[in-house]
Amino acid sequence: MALFDLPLAQLRDYRSTSVEPEDFDAFWTKTLTEARSHALDARFEPVETHLSTVEVHDVTYAGFGGHPVKGWLVLPSGTTEPLPVVVTLVGYGGGRGLAHTHLLWASAGFAHFVMDTRGQGSGWGPGDTPDPVGSPPSHPGFMTRGIEDPHDYYYRRVITDAVRAVEAARSHPLVDAARTAVTGASQGGALTVAVGGLVPDLTAIAPDVPFLCDFPRATTLTDRDPYREIGRYLKTHRGRTAQTLQTLAYFDGVHFAARGRAPALFSTALEDQICPPSTVFAAFNVYGNDDKTIEVYDFNEHEGGGPFQEAVQLRWLPPRLRG
DSSP states (O other), X not given: OOOOSOOHHHHTTOOOOOOOOTTHHHHHHHHHHHHHTSOOOOEEEEEOOOOSSEEEEEEEEEOGGGOEEEEEEEEETTOOSXXXXXXXXXXXXXOOOOGGGOOHHHHTTOEEEEEOOTTOOXXXXXXXXXXXXXXXXXXXXXXXXXXXXXXXXXXXXXXHHHHHHHHHHHTSTTEEEEEEEEEEETHHHHHHHHHHHHOTTOSEEEEESOSSOOHHHHHHHOOSTTHHHHHHHHHHSTTOHHHHHHHHGGGOHHHXXXXXXXXXXXXXXXXXXXXXXXXXXHHHHTOSOSOEEEEEETTOOTTTTTHHHHHHHHHHHHHHHHO
């Protein structure tokens, strides 16, 4: 796939046309207040992985609506003092996967918390968290579940789960709550940006090729899933475009990014048709902290930098977490 989006010089100045709802902050304050009315009740059960370098705990905590959400907590073996923590949020269709696949950040000397994604985990990386909330008719996938009303929209639940994941990770006695970073790619990158806008005291965030940014452009620029799920929904439900974009504005990474306060390391790929680079730059360009950088992979698609970006993170993140 050749380049299809704006030239890089224009990307660096690009701004989204997404209109921020007037009650955006009130909506999310109320959402998180309701979630916190349920006891977090984070439980950590040791798991035998037959690995000698890490200790793993199976995690359950209360997310949106008090619903149980699963996760993993991975610690370097023999940890006795609180460590900085990296919270990882996973990509579209995947779940928390198997415990032994999460070794990177514990190997770097940090606690590592991996959140399962409700209702997902059957496309790749098996998941263990159901979504007990139904929705009106929607297109197959997750993008249009409850899209008629922001209070019912699927990502209201998932973003709330992600904020509560940070709270669950920080509740463990071997985690230094004052030194918390959040990472993720694609959907996980979108959730990272959202958490960065909703949790004011993070140490750093590192969203890779983030999804759910600049819906007005994304839904008309690319015909690739998952954004295309919205187009196919609107193709069937004619006349609902304005209402749909109004709902999506409450979940647009552009508006969360404007509220971000932690140092941030973004990435994008110029041939990425799943999360087009202009949509990523739309969030990056308005990000609320000047301590921000974006890695650009010129000839890559949605894989972005892959392990090369992990190497960048391993240089960029530890000095901030240990500082």
